[in-house]
Amino acid sequence: LHDLTVARKTEQMRVDFIANASHELRTPLAILVGSIETLLGPASGDVKAQARFLDIMQAQSSRMSHLIDDLLSLSQIEMEEHTRPSKQVNLNELLDSVTHMLTSKAADLGKRIDLDLSLDPITVIGEPDQLFQVFTNLTDNALKYGREQTSVAVKLKLLGNDVHVSIADQGEGISPEHLPRLTERFYRVDTNRSREIGGTGLGLAIVKHIVSRHRGQLEIDSVVGKGSIFTVKLPKI
Ligand SMILES: Nc1ncnc2c1ncn2[C@@H]1O[C@H](COP(=O)(O)OP(=O)(O)OP(=O)(O)O)[C@@H](O)[C@H]1O
Ligand SMILES: [Mg+2]
Incomplete structure (x- = not known):
């Protein structure tokens, strides 16, 4: 019974982790997609608006790359967890x-x-x-x-x-x-x-x-x- 509870908990953590990671990536991605649409449409002739949207896009892409770096760090660390540093x-x-x-x-x-x-x-x-x-x-x-x-x-x-x-x-x-x-x-x-x-x-x-x-x-x-x-x-x- 105990093992089963542990297994369920681990499985639940894995499911939550993927859901959270996807959600965290989807938010900045949605802002990027929206900004691109605006740049191609309403803002296509507006130099000031273009600069503003490019700033937003820069901030959101750096947020995504920070998140991906952290996710890669975590999986790297998990792989090495059982080897001792020397x-x-x-x-x-x-x-x-x-x-x-x-x-x-x-x-x-x-x-x-x-x-x-x-x-x-x-x-x-x-x-x-x-x-x-x-x-x-x-x-x-x-x-x-x-x-x-x-x-x-x-x-x-x-x-x-x-x-x-x-x-x-x-x-x-x-x-x-x-x-x-x-x-x-x-x-x-x-x-x-x-x-x-x-x-x-x-x-x-x-x-x-x-x-x-x-x-x-x-x-x-x-x-x-x-x-x-x-x-x-x-x-x-
Ligand atoms: N020094 C602190 N003072 C107050 N709250 C803190 C402090 N350090 C962490 N926290 C709280 O703990 C949470 C988790 O910290 P953690 O460093 O894991 O995430 P983060 O700083 O929000 O994001 P990330 O480090 O991934 O960029 C933070 O969101 C914050 O609510
Ligand atoms: Mg932090």
């Missing part, structure tokens, strides 16, 4: 490059990233590209969901046999009933709002898979109205 990764350098990459995005959003690294370099066994994606996704969320004119704190610490990387924002926070579902694919606290600011709800699902491949843990602490702290714990070499 490279040495210097987390000081990795976090430095994540921060660098997101500095201009932070500035565009009116925010800052404060990087607090331990003095001595900390190294873990991992897959550098995947760990880069973990910290990029978490920092990206902190920037997206943080209040304006606030900063995101990225910290690296050694605690006993664990390496802790924490990413803290000063944002709206997440109420406790959402926490258990946050890493599910396509799960968003406020679907419309996330979609508006460019989120499909795959970022944390990717983070969870990668962290578990690294035999680590993801911990989420959040206070509504104050902010959230996402901590990745990885075993020290």
Whole structure:
């Protein structure tokens, strides 16, 4: 009986996943199709309208390509889930490059990233590209969901046999009933709002898979109205 329940649940998840992915792709596609029709029809002689519709088309195609990149990442990660990563990764350098990459995005959003690294370099066994994606996704969320004119704190610490990387924002926070579902694919606290600011709800699902491949843990602490702290714990070499 137990096995059957598990099998049903897995099947239901697969069905939901395909339905969600198709829906998320269909929305921008519908906007593209509509824009093309407008460009060919009513807007065919209107240079200003053409520029406006091309902007819309650019935004929607980049949304589709972001979604497809994330879907490909997920399937890649699932294929590799049972092979252990084996490279040495210097987390000081990795976090430095994540921060660098997101500095201009932070500035565009009116925010800052404060990087607090331990003095001595900390190294873990991992897959550098995947760990880069973990910290990029978490920092990206902190920037997206943080209040304006606030900063995101990225910290690296050694605690006993664990390496802790924490990413803290000063944002709206997440109420406790959402926490258990946050890493599910396509799960968003406020679907419309996330979609508006460019989120499909795959970022944390990717983070969870990668962290578990690294035999680590993801911990989420959040206070509504104050902010959230996402901590990745990885075993020290
Ligand atoms: N730092 C945060 N503060 C408040 N809410 C958050 C934070 N990080 C994530 N969330 C909530 O969790 C949801 C899932 O996050 P996730 O990163 O998986 O998706 P996303 O950011 O919406 O889209 P994507 O990462 O795929 O572009 C978000 O939609 C948001 O509601
Ligand atoms: Mg995200």
